[in-house]
Amino acid sequence: MTRLAAATREAGRTLHWRADSDWTGLRITADAVRxxxxxxxxxxxxxxxxxxxxxxxxxxxxxxxxPMGNPRSRMPCTPAAGQ
Incomplete structure (x- = not known):
């Protein structure tokens, strides 16, 4: 997945990410955003x-x-973060 994500960014494209709406899925999505x-x-x-x-x-x-990473940080996937 990392190579695909890197290739997507290098091509100037946006990687759209979807995961389950449970805490694990939200953490995975936050990590993909970061x-x-x-x-x-x-x-x-x-x-x-x-x-x-x-x-x-x-x-x-x-x-x-x-969230993964800094325990004091906020997850970037809030309801306003995207569809």
Missing amino acids: RHAARPWRMTAQAYAQALAEGDSVPSRAAPRL
């Missing part, structure tokens, strides 16, 4: 609420976990 300048795709609060309403997802019951 490491590869990826843009979250369909990772907004609205997309998550729609998936819940349509039965395509289940509410997360897990406790929040700190």
Whole structure:
């Protein structure tokens, strides 16, 4: 994946990233944003609420976990970060 992400950036393209809407998926997406300048795709609060309403997802019951890297940093994938 790292080579693909690097090739995408070198070609001047944007890497759109999608993962599960659980804490692990959010951490993975945050890492992709940080490491590869990826843009979250369909990772907004609205997309998550729609998936819940349509039965395509289940509410997360897990406790929040700190993002990878600096434990004091904020994850860049907030509801406003992208679709």
